[in-house]
Amino acid sequence: MTKAEIVAEISKQTGVEREKALKVVEAFMVTIKDRMAEGEDIFLRGFGTFTTKTRAAKMGRLITENKSVIVPAHKIPYFKPCVEVKDIIK
Numbered sequence: 001m002t003k004a005e006i007v008a009e010i011s012k013q014t015g016v017e018r019e020k021a022l023k024v025v026e027a028f029m030v031t032i033k034d035r036m037a038e039g040e041d042i043f044l045r046g047f048g049t050f051t052t053k054t055r056a057a058k059m060g061r062l063i064t065e066n067k068s069v070i071v072p073a074h075k076i077p078y079f080k081p082c083v084e085v086k087d088i089i090k
Contacts (some may be wrong), residue, residue: 036077080081 003025011021033052035042042050052075060071081089 046082046084048079048085051078051080053078054077 007018007022010016010019010025016022017025023065032042036050039052041088044050049077054073054075057073058071060069061067062069
């Protein structure tokens with residue numbers, strides 16, 4: 001499902017104009033990204049949790065140059081669905 005399809009579905013279900021629904025979806029996405037970049041967790045009751053995880057430093061390989069490199073520790077985005085969402089998907 002694409003963002004355009006999500007906007008169309010929200011518009012259809014709520015009766016809100018597409019342009020307004022698009023602004024809301026865009027604002028939601030920007031807010032999630034900004035808060036996660038600041039290290040904040042986002043809890044959406046009945047949906048799940050957006051958070052970040054820290055990956056430890058590790059050894060990696062540059063296959064094209066045939067040498068080892070150190071991949072530094074870094075953060076990655078992570079989503080954990082709530083129990084209700086997990087049950088629906090099963």
